[in-house]
Amino acid sequence: xxIDSWVINKITIKYRYPIPRPDDMLDELFSSCVxxxxxxKSGYNQIRMKExxxxxxxxxxxxxxxEWLVMSFGxxxxxxxxxxxxxxxxxxxxxxxxxxxxxxxxxxxKTLDEHVEHLHVVLNVLRENKLYGNLKKYLFCLESVVFxxxxxxxxxxxxxxxxxxEIREWSTPKKANEVRSFHGLxxxxxxxxxxxxxxxxxLNELVKKDIVFKWDDVNEKAFNLLxxxxxxxxxxxxxxxxxxxxxxxxxxxxxIGAESKPIAYFSEKPSGAAxxxxxxxxxxxxxxxLWLREFIIHFDHQSLKFLKSQxxxxxxxxxxxxxxxxxxxxxKYKKAKENIVVNVLSxxxxxxxxxxxxxxxxxxxxxxxVNDSDYYKYDGFFFKKNKLCMPTCSLSExxxxxxxxxxxxxxxxxxxxxxxxxxxxxxxxxxxxxxxxSRTQCVRSAF
Numbered sequence: 001x002x003i004d005s006w007v008i009n010k011i012t013i014k015y016r017y018p019i020p021r022p023d024d025m026l027d028e029l030f031s032s033c034v035x036x037x038x039x040x041k042s043g044y045n046q047i048r049m050k051e052x053x054x055x056x057x058x059x060x061x062x063x064x065x066x067e068w069l070v071m072s073f074g075x076x077x078x079x080x081x082x083x084x085x086x087x088x089x090x091x092x093x094x095x096x097x098x099x100x101x102x103x104x105x106x107x108x109x110k111t112l113d114e115h116v117e118h119l120h121v122v123l124n125v126l127r128e129n130k131l132y133g134n135l136k137k138y139l140f141c142l143e144s145v146v147f148x149x150x151x152x153x154x155x156x157x158x159x160x161x162x163x164x165x166e167i168r169e170w171s172t173p174k175k176a177n178e179v180r181s182f183h184g185l186x187x188x189x190x191x192x193x194x195x196x197x198x199x200x201x202x203l204n205e206l207v208k209k210d211i212v213f214k215w216d217d218v219n220e221k222a223f224n225l226l227x228x229x230x231x232x233x234x235x236x237x238x239x240x241x242x243x244x245x246x247x248x249x250x251x252x253x254x255x256i257g258a259e260s261k262p263i264a265y266f267s268e269k270p271s272g273a274a275x276x277x278x279x280x281x282x283x284x285x286x287x288x289x290l291w292l293r294e295f296i297i298h299f300d301h302q303s304l305k306f307l308k309s310q311x312x313x314x315x316x317x318x319x320x321x322x323x324x325x326x327x328x329x330x331x332k333y334k335k336a337k338e339n340i341v342v343n344v345l346s347x348x349x350x351x352x353x354x355x356x357x358x359x360x361x362x363x364x365x366x367x368x369x370v371n372d373s374d375y376y377k378y379d380g381f382f383f384k385k386n387k388l389c390m391p392t393c394s395l396s397e398x399x400x401x402x403x404x405x406x407x408x409x410x411x412x413x414x415x416x417x418x419x420x421x422x423x424x425x426x427x428x429x430x431x432x433x434x435x436x437x438s439r440t441q442c443v444r445s446a447f
Contacts, residue, residue: 029099
């Protein structure tokens, strides 16, 4: 039976009780090795309606009118009311050895003897408050347990094999709605996948408004790669809060934790105005995804070391810095070649991340020179006036955009550096000079 409660919900005064964040609850389980899971039986129906208000829940059937005597699903304040009850009943244990999410209660302990004692006091409290569980769903004294869609154990958290199997067996999408469904399920486990936003980017293009659905090889590759990453996902360690956290940031990506023991992976694909941010702005933008905890931040952008001592701030920087100053943190410079994990997160499949050392050896450059007549060929490369040259192609603009990273400003100094390294970008006069020079002002000490 399904009841539409939109009429009563529309005139109900909303009660906004805070619902706990699943991530916060999972973090409390670190170093625990014994778990018991309790599931209440029809939890909402164990709360009595206020006497005299039953008529407000009246619903019509072919057999006549009926009223709820207990709280039913579908009422706008039902989740908040139930969560308040559970927190009130178990308040003495929450944060010590119990986490509760609606009708799911998880008891965790570090030893079996300690766990038996914890289990005893929790069951007594539930009995005293006349809250009844579903014995068929009880799981007692396990080394690992599925909670909120994750497998929790002493090693950390991992993906639920049941959900992963569903992802693994997902057939190739035929329309945009099927892509959205797959993306939604895969996003639930995005913390386990390095570079998730870059991998899923081709699929995101298919669900944009007014885009004709066309499944090609790029989408198929992203689809299969994502399924493979989730099928072979790592076990993520749970954070140990009395230790100092270290965060490695690079442009739009954040990797939280160390390379050997990651806690979570985070990456974001910039959109809109964020695409035009400088490297300084992008890496500062990454910084405000943080927790209220003392930590060390590693950047490969050296000027961010002086973030706190800047005398003049842009409006955007000031807004971010105002939020960041809520935290206790230390900024340290880390060379990009040492920041491997996060570089992968932020750059993904962009081939030009290796341009600083290997760009001129790319076979694609040799192929593009075929149609240019103003160069001479030597050892497979084209030269003009003893300078190794880039052809007129999209790589020219990409070279300028991707090899920024230092302190150069102004076109005169930039082209002096280009000349010193004997790199020429030709035929730029056909581009609007102003737009070209504004782009080249982002070129940094990579040259």
